[in-house]
Amino acid sequence: MTELQAERAGQRAAESLGVPRVEARSKRLRYLDVLIAVAAFAVLATLPFLFSSKALLDFVIRCSAFGLFATSLNLLVGYTGMISFGHGMFFGLGAYGFGLIMQRTGVPIPVAFIGTLLITTIVSAVIGAICVRLKEIYFAFVTLAFQMLIHSLILSWASLTGGDQGLRGGIPRPVFLGVDLSNHMHLYIVSCALLVIGLLLMRQIAQSPFGYTLRMIRDNASRASFVGIDVWRAKLTIFVLAALFASTGGIIMCLFVSGAYPEFAYWTISGEGIFINMLGGVTTFLGPMAGTVLLLILNDTVTRLTDYYGIVLGIVILFFAIGLRKGLMDFAVEWYEQRRDGAKESAR
Amino acid sequence: MTKTSKPGVSRRSTLALMGAGAMTIATPWVARAQAKTIKIGMPTILSGRVAQLGTSSRNGAMIEVDKVNAAGGLAGRQIEMVIRDSKGQPQEAARVARELVNTDGCELLLDAEASSGAFAVHEVARDLGVLCIHTNSETSSLTADPKQHIPNAFRSARQGVHDSIVGGGYAAAIAKAKGLKKWATCSPDYAYGRDTTGEFVYYLKQFAPDVEIISDSWPKLFQPDYTEVVTKILQAKPQAMYSALWGGDLTSYIDQANIYAMFSQMEVFAVNMADYTALTVVKNLPKGIHSGNRYIKTYPATAENAAWGDAYKAKFNEYPTNWSWENATAIMLMAEASRKANSADGKKIADAMRGLTIKSPFGADGSVTMRAEDQTLIGYAIGWGTTIPNEPYVPEVKSGDWKQILALEAEWKKTKGYT
Amino acid sequence: MDLDALTGCLASSACLVTQTTSGFIIGMLLFLVAVGLTLIFGVLKVVNFTHGAFYMFGAYFAMTAYQVTGSFALAMFCGAAGTAILGLVFERVFMSRVYGSDVLMQLLVCYAFVLIFDDVVRLIWGPEFKSMGMPTAFQVPPLFIVGGVVPPYYLLLIGVALAVAAFLGVGLARTKIGKVIRAAAHNPGMVSALGINTGLIYGGVFALGGMLAGLAGALAAPVRSLTPGMGFSVLIESFIVTVIGGMGSILGALIGALLIGLIRSFGSLGFPLFTDGLMYLFMVIVLVARPTGLFGKEVA
Numbered sequence A: 001m002t003e004l005q006a007e008r009a010g011q012r013a014a015e016s017l018g019v020p021r022v023e024a025r026s027k028r029l030r031y032l033d034v035l036i037a038v039a040a041f042a043v044l045a046t047l048p049f050l051f052s053s054k055a056l057l058d059f060v061i062r063c064s065a066f067g068l069f070a071t072s073l074n075l076l077v078g079y080t081g082m083i084s085f086g087h088g089m090f091f092g093l094g095a096y097g098f099g100l101i102m103q104r105t106g107v108p109i110p111v112a113f114i115g116t117l118l119i120t121t122i123v124s125a126v127i128g129a130i131c132v133r134l135k136e137i138y139f140a141f142v143t144l145a146f147q148m149l150i151h152s153l154i155l156s157w158a159s160l161t162g163g164d165q166g167l168r169g170g171i172p173r174p175v176f177l178g179v180d181l182s183n184h185m186h187l188y189i190v191s192c193a194l195l196v197i198g199l200l201l202m203r204q205i206a207q208s209p210f211g212y213t214l215r216m217i218r219d220n221a222s223r224a225s226f227v228g229i230d231v232w233r234a235k236l237t238i239f240v241l242a243a244l245f246a247s248t249g250g251i252i253m254c255l256f257v258s259g260a261y262p263e264f265a266y267w268t269i270s271g272e273g274i275f276i277n278m279l280g281g282v283t284t285f286l287g288p289m290a291g292t293v294l295l296l297i298l299n300d301t302v303t304r305l306t307d308y309y310g311i312v313l314g315i316v317i318l319f320f321a322i323g324l325r326k327g328l329m330d331f332a333v334e335w336y337e338q339r340r341d342g343a344k345e346s347a348r
Numbered sequence B: 001m002t003k004t005s006k007p008g009v010s011r012r013s014t015l016a017l018m019g020a021g022a023m024t025i026a027t028p029w030v031a032r033a034q035a036k037t038i039k040i041g042m043p044t045i046l047s048g049r050v051a052q053l054g055t056s057s058r059n060g061a062m063i064e065v066d067k068v069n070a071a072g073g074l075a076g077r078q079i080e081m082v083i084r085d086s087k088g089q090p091q092e093a094a095r096v097a098r099e100l101v102n103t104d105g106c107e108l109l110l111d112a113e114a115s116s117g118a119f120a121v122h123e124v125a126r127d128l129g130v131l132c133i134h135t136n137s138e139t140s141s142l143t144a145d146p147k148q149h150i151p152n153a154f155r156s157a158r159q160g161v162h163d164s165i166v167g168g169g170y171a172a173a174i175a176k177a178k179g180l181k182k183w184a185t186c187s188p189d190y191a192y193g194r195d196t197t198g199e200f201v202y203y204l205k206q207f208a209p210d211v212e213i214i215s216d217s218w219p220k221l222f223q224p225d226y227t228e229v230v231t232k233i234l235q236a237k238p239q240a241m242y243s244a245l246w247g248g249d250l251t252s253y254i255d256q257a258n259i260y261a262m263f264s265q266m267e268v269f270a271v272n273m274a275d276y277t278a279l280t281v282v283k284n285l286p287k288g289i290h291s292g293n294r295y296i297k298t299y300p301a302t303a304e305n306a307a308w309g310d311a312y313k314a315k316f317n318e319y320p321t322n323w324s325w326e327n328a329t330a331i332m333l334m335a336e337a338s339r340k341a342n343s344a345d346g347k348k349i350a351d352a353m354r355g356l357t358i359k360s361p362f363g364a365d366g367s368v369t370m371r372a373e374d375q376t377l378i379g380y381a382i383g384w385g386t387t388i389p390n391e392p393y394v395p396e397v398k399s400g401d402w403k404q405i406l407a408l409e410a411e412w413k414k415t416k417g418y419t
Numbered sequence C: 001m002d003l004d005a006l007t008g009c010l011a012s013s014a015c016l017v018t019q020t021t022s023g024f025i026i027g028m029l030l031f032l033v034a035v036g037l038t039l040i041f042g043v044l045k046v047v048n049f050t051h052g053a054f055y056m057f058g059a060y061f062a063m064t065a066y067q068v069t070g071s072f073a074l075a076m077f078c079g080a081a082g083t084a085i086l087g088l089v090f091e092r093v094f095m096s097r098v099y100g101s102d103v104l105m106q107l108l109v110c111y112a113f114v115l116i117f118d119d120v121v122r123l124i125w126g127p128e129f130k131s132m133g134m135p136t137a138f139q140v141p142p143l144f145i146v147g148g149v150v151p152p153y154y155l156l157l158i159g160v161a162l163a164v165a166a167f168l169g170v171g172l173a174r175t176k177i178g179k180v181i182r183a184a185a186h187n188p189g190m191v192s193a194l195g196i197n198t199g200l201i202y203g204g205v206f207a208l209g210g211m212l213a214g215l216a217g218a219l220a221a222p223v224r225s226l227t228p229g230m231g232f233s234v235l236i237e238s239f240i241v242t243v244i245g246g247m248g249s250i251l252g253a254l255i256g257a258l259l260i261g262l263i264r265s266f267g268s269l270g271f272p273l274f275t276d277g278l279m280y281l282f283m284v285i286v287l288v289a290r291p292t293g294l295f296g297k298e299v300a
Helices: A003-017 A027-050 A054-079 A088-104 A109-131 A136-156 A184-207 A209-219 A221-226 A231-257 A267-280 A287-305 A309-324 A328-347 B009-026 B051-070 B090-102 B115-128 B160-178 B191-207 B227-236 B247-259 B303-316 B322-341 B346-353 B402-416 C003-011 C013-044 C051-069 C072-093 C103-125 C152-174 C176-186 C188-193 C198-223 C231-245 C250-270 C275-289
Strands: B037-044 B078-085 B108-111 B131-134 B153-155 B182-186 B212-217 B240-243 B267-270 B290-295 B357-359 B367-370 B383-386 C143-145 C148-150
Touching: A027 A054, A027 A184, A054 A184, A054 A209, A054 A231, A054 A267, A054 A287, A054 B090, A088 A109, A088 A136, A088 A231, A088 A267, A109 A136, A109 A231, A136 A267, A136 C103, A136 C231, A136 C275, A184 A209, A184 A231, A209 A221, A209 A231, A221 A231, A231 B090, A267 A287, A267 A309, A267 A328, A267 C103, A287 A309, A287 A328, A287 B078, A287 B090, A309 C103, B037 B051, B037 B090, B051 B078, B051 B303, B051 B322, B078 B090, B090 B108, B090 B115, B108 B115, B108 B322, B115 B131, B115 B153, B131 B322, B131 B346, B160 B191, B160 B240, B160 B267, B160 B290, B160 B383, B160 B402, B182 B191, B182 B227, B191 B240, B212 B227, B227 B247, B227 C013, B227 C250, B247 C152, B247 C198, B290 B322, B303 B322, B322 B346, B322 B357, C003 C013, C003 C250, C013 C051, C013 C148, C013 C152, C013 C176, C013 C198, C013 C231, C013 C250, C051 C072, C051 C103, C051 C198, C051 C231, C072 C198, C103 C231, C148 C152, C152 C176, C152 C198, C152 C250, C176 C188, C176 C198, C188 C198, C231 C250, C231 C275, C250 C275
Parallel strands: B037 B078, B037 B108, B108 B131, B131 B153, B182 B212, B182 B240, B240 B267, B267 B290
Antiparallel strands: B290 B383, B357 B367, C143 C148
16 A cells, blocks of 8 residues: 555545544654665765766755755645745745854854754744734735745845845855865765755654644644644644745755855745646655756756746646646656556456 | 546656656766867846846857957867856856856856856856856955955956946036035945945045935835835935936836926936936936946947947847946957967966956057956946937046046955955 | 934925825826736636736837827727737636636746746847837926826826726626626626626636736836836735735725835835835735735635
8 A cells, every 4th residue: 555545545534434534654654764765865875976967966956955945835835735925935044044154153064054943943933923823825925925024124134144145255164074065075965965854854744643633734724623633833833844944945055056145035936836846746745856856957958948938937837737737746646546546457 | 626637648748858857967968078169158147127138248248259269269269158047046147157167068157147146156166166257247345355356256347336436526526516515316225226326425425525415215126116216306305316227227217207307406417327228218318417338339439449339239230238348358358368378278368367458449548457456357448428318329428537446446445344 | 214304204294295195196006007906806816916917018018009100099008908808818718727726826827927928028029128208298397286296197197097996996886797797706606507608707807907907007108117027026016005905805905005105105215225125014914914904805
């Protein structure tokens, strides 16, 4: 039985019983996840030795940054049904927080990393506390409003953030534990590690009882609260957790470009997160990762070939939104299921 | 509820797309740098609201590249320009710059990005050590700030501080002559607008200490409606106004200020007015706006400059912009440095370029120099004059004095803590 | 922050009048641009993110028509008619497919078209910014009305804005077609069951909303430069106005626009470097206190 089938069976059972069924994560499945994570990391780590392309390293680093961001957005959109238009503000917050700490204080990188996550926790908790009680499209509007407010602040507070020019002069990278982030290979390995660990953690969240609580809230929030779940608290928790992973993506991007720019906190980043989720699909855990790879390939290929990136991207979006009506991974999983059901049918 | 249609052909095309994509990243991209051509990477902005920056930069560079190639290329190697769009996003600028060098085999970079993009590419140049000439960023700190000094980065663009020194001096003379004591400013709220305006005001007050800024407005870049700014200025009743607005913003502002009859009530100093893009687009250009030169084919009033402007117009069917000449200058510098060093190697070109003086149609005295100490351009034609709504647009230009500019710039650097 | 300037102005009646007038003008211009967005949301429950693109097309159509014919009236007509047709086609062919889907799908379809439209305009008209120029009829000095300065062209714009507000307000409330439209917004199934072609109604309303955006663009063209992508800032402004006023409420859009106009006008005195931020802050406050906006109705 695949994860998806187990989930679906659980849902059907829950519906027939009228009782929300929370599946305890079996140890075996959790170990399987860790195994997959370790294997993925091993593959990523050996890639540079198989292909001598520096562009590949850059590509994977960018995928790590956007992949973490998009998957964290999916925790909100796909798993909890909270459509946030402003998630990019945490990407930008991560980049600026880390950049400022490294430029202004002499702390080691791991300390700056933790510090950035702390700042993100506080800010996202405050914003989340205000936003999560709003429903549907109003939640979307207010998150967008907050993002634009933060972007406006970044631009206006030029003495701290450098205004529209961003943090200049590069990000200092003191060596820590033998890791030198100014070495591109080290940066690559660390980004892959962050990506894999981040995805693993998000997977645990998604497949935990808390994750099922979120799905319940997505499907029917009032029923969830009747059953005794503190919907506001759950939403706030996932809002903060998603912000943390988005922040991490921002930190990776900050290290990649060696700076932080207001564009990192602009609504276009949120928009890209949404495209990625749509391209990859929101019903599978790895959908956003697939979407990230797809969007980045599309971006890189099209800008090599033409200046009219807008038309091409627009057509691709329409193809997925109106044509396929589902993301790539949703599509792949459905196709796989159809084939397998078809095989069962013919076997019978 | 709408039904989902069964995907048929689209499945194939999706898989094809995935396949093509997978192959693109899996295949090692080893750039085949032919012995005969040398690739120069040019990240720039070719889409979005500032697309004209990229297109005119490209044109300015290409018109010189064709000349260099016709004369044999850089140390015998023909130049191949690889121009790519960063869409105005600094992270894209960084990515594109890295891709041009790492994947496409570009040995030199011509960075035609605007401010924040230029800083992003600067970090890439710092990391990869490749020769990089910034051609469009006018932010002084890019070369003035010692933290930004790297041996392989140069700037062939004008600098905001130079424009402000000349502008301040010019405006002060008029202020003293016409008794303009109360001034207002209106500039876009971003680094270029704020820095340029701040510097202009500083130098204006240096030369004309009686001047007082009674009102300052900071509209957002690309703001469509300037009504609150126009009324605020009119209310303060200044005698003169300075603005660093440019391009479409300047045009919108002039249109909107016109219907409030602002131009009959005060002298207007708009540093970016004398640019063909603005001059030829504004339909009801008021007479007598003071402006600095961006690119004007009649200033310097030399045959070489006029010929260059005409050749550009003939080839691209549009007038050159400020960005055009800055990019052309970068190619000219590269060509001359390569000739001096008899090499197309980035490091040797960089060494030859420091302190290099070349003949140039854009030079104040027929030449421009790449100053060695901070690797930025000096000696280019810089001056102010008043505009008229038809050719030659700026009939008389009062030139800036480079001796004075350099002296004041040195002082400015001291006050900023750069030296 | 320059609070002295602000308090000084509030104390002086001359300044107060001028700033209020300018705030009123800004507000009415904002309303003219934003009303199409709120109309479409009110009836079709769809946030039309292509709103800015229609504004852009209206401006470009008008400019080209003016360059070809030299007639201001014809230019305005072309701007409005062109975007009305565009709106109808866009709605029937694309938007109608995503009515049932969640807002994310609608957003994506709209955004895809914004990207496409911006590049199409760039292809056809070129990337350089352009200017239509003020028709000679309006090249007259500004008027002084009740102590405030008002350019005659803006009087025209305010007149059009008020006419639109009245037309929509009365039209939707009193006329038969208005009632049908409101019924279709409330219960499309029932209206369709009564034999009325809801598709036509939806198409018509979207065409009207698009036309209003295009008309606003055409009217703004003489005083604003035209460039591909000019619709974006207008979209943000319209969005803020309609969200504050309440999505779907014409009156809300009017009040919201006037409030924003006053905030901009007085804000630029007191907070010249944070005027935009003030707007977003106000939007956040309204959304938190009253999520449906000042005059909005709870969406079922």
